Each structure stands twice: as C-alpha cells, then as structure tokens.
Amino acid sequence: MTLVLHPSVRQDILRRRRQTPDKRIAQRLCAVLWIxxxxxxxxVADLLGVNPRQxxxxxxxxxxxxxxALCTLHYQGGTGRxxxxxxxxxxxxxxxxRFLAARQVADWIAQTFHVAYTARGVRNLLHRIGAxxxxxxxxxxxxDPDKQEEFVHKYEQHKKEAGGQKTRRxxxxxxxxxxxxxxxxxxxxxxGQRFLVGLGGGRKRLNILGAYCPEDHEYLDVRLTRENINxxxxxxxxxxxxxxxxxxxxxxxxxxxxxxxxxxxxQEWLARHPEFHLEFLPAYSPNLNLIExxxxxxxxxxxTRWHKTFxxxxxxxxxxxDHLENYQKELTTLMTEKFQRHPRAKTVAGQSVAA
Numbered sequence: 001m002t003l004v005l006h007p008s009v010r011q012d013i014l015r016r017r018r019q020t021p022d023k024r025i026a027q028r029l030c031a032v033l034w035i036x037x038x039x040x041x042x043x044v045a046d047l048l049g050v051n052p053r054q055x056x057x058x059x060x061x062x063x064x065x066x067x068x069a070l071c072t073l074h075y076q077g078g079t080g081r082x083x084x085x086x087x088x089x090x091x092x093x094x095x096x097x098r099f100l101a102a103r104q105v106a107d108w109i110a111q112t113f114h115v116a117y118t119a120r121g122v123r124n125l126l127h128r129i130g131a132x133x134x135x136x137x138x139x140x141x142x143x144d145p146d147k148q149e150e151f152v153h154k155y156e157q158h159k160k161e162a163g164g165q166k167t168r169r170x171x172x173x174x175x176x177x178x179x180x181x182x183x184x185x186x187x188x189x190x191x192g193q194r195f196l197v198g199l200g201g202g203r204k205r206l207n208i209l210g211a212y213c214p215e216d217h218e219y220l221d222v223r224l225t226r227e228n229i230n231x232x233x234x235x236x237x238x239x240x241x242x243x244x245x246x247x248x249x250x251x252x253x254x255x256x257x258x259x260x261x262x263x264x265x266x267q268e269w270l271a272r273h274p275e276f277h278l279e280f281l282p283a284y285s286p287n288l289n290l291i292e293x294x295x296x297x298x299x300x301x302x303x304t305r306w307h308k309t310f311x312x313x314x315x316x317x318x319x320x321x322d323h324l325e326n327y328q329k330e331l332t333t334l335m336t337e338k339f340q341r342h343p344r345a346k347t348v349a350g351q352s353v354a355a
Contacts, residue, residue, distance in 0.1 A: 003032070003035045003036045003059065003063075004036065005032075005033075005036045009067070010033070010036070012067065013029050013032060013033060013067065014033070016029055016067075016071060017029040017030065017033075020071070022073065024073060025071050025073065027048050027050070028058045028062075028070050028071070029070070029071070030044075030047075030048065031044050031048065031055050031058050031059065032058070032059065032062055032070070034047065035055075035059060041055040041056055041059070058070065081115050082109070082113065082115060082125075086113050087129055089112070090105075090108075090109065090129070091129060091130070091131070093108065094126070094131050101119075102119040102120075102122045102123045102126070103119050103122075105117075105122045105126065106118065106119055106121075106122045109122070142283070142284045143282065143283065143284035143285050144282055144283070144284075145341065147282035147283075147285075148282050148285055148287075148288060148339075148341060149341065150282075151281060151282055151285070151288055152288070152339055152341070154279070155254070155279075155288075158252055158279075159337075162215070162252070166247075166248060166249045166250060167248065167249070167250040167251075167252065168213060168215070168241075168245055168248045168250075168251055168252070169213060169214065169215065169251075169252045169253075169254070170211040170212060170213050170220075170241070170251070170252070170253050170254070171211065171212045171214070171253075171254045171255075171289050171290040171291040172209070172210070172211045172253045172254065172255040172291065173209075173210065173255065173256065173289055173291045173292060173295070174207065174208060174209050174210075174229050174258065175208040175210065175295045175298065176205050176206070176207055176208070177205060177206045177208070177298075177299075177302075177303070177313065177317060178204070178205040179204040179205065179206075179307065179309075179310040179313045180204070197306045204310045206223060206224075206225060206310075206313065206314060206317060207223070207224040207225075207227070207228060207229050208221050208222075208223050208224075208317070208321075209221060209222050209224075209229050209233065209234065209237050210291055210294070210321075211237070211241065211253070211291070212290055212291040212294055212335070214290060214335070214337055217324075217331065217335065219294070219321065219324055220240060220241065220244060221321065222236065222237050222240065223314075223317075225310075225314070229258075229260060230260045230263065231260045231261075231263025231264070231265040231266045232263075232265055233260070234260055234261060234263070234266055235265055235266055235269045238251075238269065238273070238276060242273070242275075242276075248275070249275055250275050250277065251275055251276045251277065252277050252279055253276065253277070253278050253279065254279050254281060254288075254289065254290075255278060255279075255280060255281065255289075256280070256281050256285075256286070256289065257280055257281070257283065261278065261280075287339060287340045287341075288339050290335055290337070293334050293335055294331075294334075294335065296334075297320070297327065297330060297331070297334060298317065298320050298321065301319075301320045301327070302316040302317050302319070302320050303316070
C-alpha cells in the first residue's frame with residue numbers, strides 16, 4: 001500500500017490531527033500519515049490497536065472521497081435510556097442553572113424518570129445533548145434592561161452616522177490598581193511548600209483614566225500616582241483627546257455616571273467646546289462599556305506575578321497599556337462591539353436566575 005502526500009496535504013493532515021478533540025478522527029489521520037511514511041497496514045493497525053482491514057477502509061475512503069470525508073464521523077451515538085421527551089425536559093431543567101454537579105443531575109433523573117445513571121454516565125449524557133460545564137455570568141440585578149437596549153440602539157445610530165475623521169467615538173472609564181492588594185495569584189508549588197508574597201498597606205494606588213476607540217482601536221490615558229481623578233483631571237484628559245486629533249469636529253464619549261464627569265469645571269469647559277458630547281451609560285451597566293474588557297486584560301497580564309514595589313507594579317501596567325500591539329490577537333476577539341445584554345429576570349424555585 002503506497003501513498004504519496006503533497007506537502008500542503010500533509011500539513012493540513014498534521015494540523016487537523018493536532019486540533020481534533022476526537023480520538024477516532026486522530027486515528028484515521030495517523031493511519032494516512034504512517035502509510036505515507038512507508039509503514040504497512042498491519043504495522044499501522046498494531047500501533048493503533050485496530051484491525052488491518054479497518055486501516056485499508058480508511059485509506060480507500062481517503063483516496064476516493066478525500067480528507068473531508070475521512071474526518072467525518074457518521075455515527076454520533078444515541079442519547080441513552082431517556083426518551084426524546086425526557087431529554088427535552090432535562091434540557092429545560094439544565095437551562096435554569098440549578099445543577100452544580102453531575103451527581104445532582106443523576107439524582108434528579110432518578111427521582112423524575114426512575115432511571116439510574118452514574119455520575120460519569122450523566123457527564124457523557126450531558127455532552128451528547130449539548131450541555132457543558134461553565135462559569136455563571138454575573139450581572140447587576142438593578143440594571144434596567146429597557147435602558148440598556150435603548151443605549152445599544154443609540155450606539156448603533158452613532159456608529160452609522162460617524163464617518164471619516166470628522167467624528168471619533170471613545171469608551172471612557174477609570175481603573176485604580178492598588179499595590180499590595182491586586183497581586184494575589186495561584187501558582188504550582190511543591191507539596192508542603194508555602195510561597196510567601198509580600199503585601200502592601202493598600203494605600204498606594206495608580207489612578208488611570210483611559211479611552212478606547214472601537215473604530216481604529218486607539219487607546220489613550222492619563223495616569224496619576226499622587227492625585228485622584230477629579231473634574232480638572234478629566235478636563236485635562238479631554239484636552240489630550242483634542243490635541244491628539246485636531247482635525248476631528250465631533251467627539252462622542254461613552255462613560256458611566258462618575259461624579260467628576262458632572263463637575264462644574266467640566267460643564268464650563270464643555271460649554272466652550274461643543275464638539276465634545278458625553279453619552280452616559282445606564283446605571284449598573286459596565287457590560288456596555290468596552291474599555292472594561294481592556295481593564296480585564298490588564299489585570300490578567302499585569303497582576304499574575306508579585307510586584308515587590310509600587311514602581312514595579314507601575315512598570316507592569318505600562319508594559320501592557322503601552323504595548324497593546326503585543327496583544328492584538330486577544331484584543332481582536334475581546335474588543336468586539338457585541339454587548340452582553342441584561343437578561344430579563346424571573347424567580348424560579350426561590351432562586352434568582354436569568355430568564
């Protein structure tokens with residue numbers, strides 16, 4: 001059984017084998033590669049623990065129908081001992097978020113349908129019916145879903161109206177990393193070892209007022225170590241935006257309702273500069289502020305190691321915010337203009353869950 005693979009086809013097979021989570025597909029790809037390397041069907045079968053006839057079937061499928069057909073599994077398995085109506089009922093219960101462990105699902109199935117499952121059997125069942133185990137997403141219960149929808153609609157209108165360099169839109173927010181508080185993390189250690197991390201008094205903090213543009217991904221900020229963010233500092237920040245883009249005739253800033261945005265000095269400055277328009281987010285709606293995701297990336301990258309001094313923490317923050325081009329791949333998926341909406345809520349079984 002001789003087989004010659006074009007270099008591009010070999011690379012495609014190697015990529016698929018590396019990325020596939022299914023052992024059965026990986027076996028088929030290995031068989032093709034090993035046959036192409038000069039091994040016999042019996043040698044390949046022994047390595048994979050299958051019958052040589054099976055290897056020959058895979059090779060015939062690859063030769064006649066191609067790589068896509070080889071990687072397609074037609075048998076997906078059944079849903080076990082539950083009827084379709086029971087599966088649908090189980091999916092409805094899963095959607096409420098009531099099950100925290102597979103054992104709870106097994107107990108519920110036993111009580112409801114009188115069918116016994118082990119915890120492992122339940123996990124296999126859950127995967128087959130499209131369920132997965134993941135972290136719950138928190139949201140502010142007091143947020144008004146109607147106002148959030150209204151903001152998103154207005155934002156889409158701004159996006160359509162903005163054109164060229166005449167209008168620039170920014171998401172604005174403040175971030176306050178505290179030295180000695182935000183540096184705790186987990187790491188691998190030897191059994192019985194204790195790794196001591198020095199903590200500060202929690203009084204030294206870095207105040208960052210930043211702006212992120214969704215059109216060209218520009219990021220600008222001011223960083224303060226001795227002063228708090230106030231109305232005057234916000235005015236200085238607005239001046240920075242104007243100086244960075246003198247050709248712009250309209251700035252739209254999306255921000256929360258922090259008190260310093262409403263300070264008298266801010267209102268006086270805005271009255272003299274009508275090109276700036278502040279669009280305030282609904283209350284309890286950080287999910288609508290894109291720059292909150294940037295702060296999340298900052299904490300993930302800058303605070304997973306111990307910073308011995310406040311200056312070390314400053315340096316770690318600068319390494320991220322001043323070099324965002326190093327995180328383009330993550331930012332491309334993170335900073336999308338797809339907003340997580342506030343779900344309308346209801347109460348089920350005495351617990352608050354998303355509708």
